[in-house]
Amino acid sequence: MDSAPGNDLQAIQTELNRLESYRRRIYLGVLILTIVIVLLSWAFRENGDPFIAIAYPVFAVVLAGLGVALWYRATSLRRMEIILIAAVGTMILSRLAWHFHFGDPLGQHLLLLAGGHYWAVGILIVSGFITLGYRGGMVTGVATFLFSAALAAYEILGCSAAAEGACQNWVYLARIHLFLAILLALTSAGTFLRERTWGAFTRAETLQHWANTDPLCGLSNRRGADGFLAAEAALADRYQRPLTIILIDIDQFKGINDDHGHKVGDSVIRGFADILANTVREVDLAARWGGDEFLVATPGVDLRAARHAAERCRRAIERAPIAGISVTVTVGIAQYLPGKGIDDAINRADAMLYRAKAAGRNRVITEACELA
Numbered sequence: 001m002d003s004a005p006g007n008d009l010q011a012i013q014t015e016l017n018r019l020e021s022y023r024r025r026i027y028l029g030v031l032i033l034t035i036v037i038v039l040l041s042w043a044f045r046e047n048g049d050p051f052i053a054i055a056y057p058v059f060a061v062v063l064a065g066l067g068v069a070l071w072y073r074a075t076s077l078r079r080m081e082i083i084l085i086a087a088v089g090t091m092i093l094s095r096l097a098w099h100f101h102f103g104d105p106l107g108q109h110l111l112l113l114a115g116g117h118y119w120a121v122g123i124l125i126v127s128g129f130i131t132l133g134y135r136g137g138m139v140t141g142v143a144t145f146l147f148s149a150a151l152a153a154y155e156i157l158g159c160s161a162a163a164e165g166a167c168q169n170w171v172y173l174a175r176i177h178l179f180l181a182i183l184l185a186l187t188s189a190g191t192f193l194r195e196r197t198w199g200a201f202t203r204a205e206t207l208q209h210w211a212n213t214d215p216l217c218g219l220s221n222r223r224g225a226d227g228f229l230a231a232e233a234a235l236a237d238r239y240q241r242p243l244t245i246i247l248i249d250i251d252q253f254k255g256i257n258d259d260h261g262h263k264v265g266d267s268v269i270r271g272f273a274d275i276l277a278n279t280v281r282e283v284d285l286a287a288r289w290g291g292d293e294f295l296v297a298t299p300g301v302d303l304r305a306a307r308h309a310a311e312r313c314r315r316a317i318e319r320a321p322i323a324g325i326s327v328t329v330t331v332g333i334a335q336y337l338p339g340k341g342i343d344d345a346i347n348r349a350d351a352m353l354y355r356a357k358a359a360g361r362n363r364v365i366t367e368a369c370e371l372a
């Protein structure tokens with residue numbers, strides 16, 4: 001069936017919650033891995049590296065604290081993502097800065113920088129885009145790149161000023177930053193295109209949804225129903241399976257509008273649509289056919305069963321007020337005849353509805369019963 005809008009929104013919310021839960025678990029896994037790397041680096045550090053000796057245990061504690069906050073959902077996931085990138089970025093870049101400001105001459109640890117630290121800088125740039133999207137990724141990526149490039153420039157200028165030939169390694173630093181710039185450009189372009197494409201798909205889907213959906217009650221409109229009916233008629237033609245058309249009209253609806261106002265009339269339409277959406281099966285169609293008239297199509301159901309279901313629905317509506325108002329409905333039912341086209345079945349159901357109205361409303365009339 002075409003579900004009620006409330007059901008759709010609930011399903012989307014459930015899906016979003018599930019995805020958020022996955023993301024939290026992934027970040028938690030990455031945090032645990034990072035803590036392990038930090039502790040291993042600390043345990044196997046070279047003697048005389050005060051940064052690792054002092055800062056790494058602090059890093060491990062901070063990361064563990066972030067893990068706990070993530071686990072207990074201390075704040076929104078979005079805020080948590082920004083905090084995570086900021087914290088990990090600070091750790092990586094402070095370690096890089098340490099090498100340039102306080103470490104040995106560059107040549108002695110260039111291998112270490114190229115083999116580990118600049119990989120971490122690259123991962124930080126990519127992670128910013130994965131975690132924060134295009135805009136957040138650009139902020140993180142450009143800031144990280146500029147910071148790293150400024151450190152390299154500082155180093156190169158410093159050693160060039162110190163002595164002739166003391167700075168042969170500048171080419172490696174320049175190359176590393178060229179690669180980081182390419183990584184930033186590729187990742188930002190990829191993220192930008194992906195977000196734009198995704199946005200266009202989402203807009204197209206939303207447009208299609210609303211083109212086929214009645215804005216007041218959330219059921220299919222006539223246009224949305226047409227596609228379903230054409231497909232089901234083709235299946236009924238091919239496999240000779242029954243297809244029943246049920247037309248339902250709210251009785252004296254004009255009177256409800258006149259007596260209680262249009263807003264209440266709208267609430268009655270919405271309330272009735274909800275009841276209908278929750279009454280029909282998954283494979284059925286429930287649509288607002290126009291005004292106060294609704295169409296239900298039930299593939300694989302014969303007239304007798306359809307009449308039974310419609311009668312149950314009519315009685316339920318008669319018993320329980322909608323939006324505080326007693327409402328009754330009149331129903332006309334006809335079966336699709338293979339090869340005759342769907343309009344033929346709808347017209348015959350409409351004729352039954354007309355007869356039921358003429359017979360005094362608040363009743364169900366099927367073509368078969370008429371014939372009988």
Ligand SMILES: Nc1nc2c(ncn2[C@@H]2O[C@H](COP(=O)(O)OP(=O)(O)OP(=O)(O)O)[C@@H](O)[C@H]2O)c(=O)[nH]1
Binds near residue numbers: 253254257357361
């Ligand atoms: N509040 C509200 N009224 C609507 C909407 N669409 C159509 N209507 C009104 O529904 C009323 C339908 O009136 P009729 O076609 O005479 O049907 P009825 O009053 O139910 O009479 P019977 O079908 O003979 O029982 C009209 O007054 C329309 O203006 C809507 O979206 N909201």
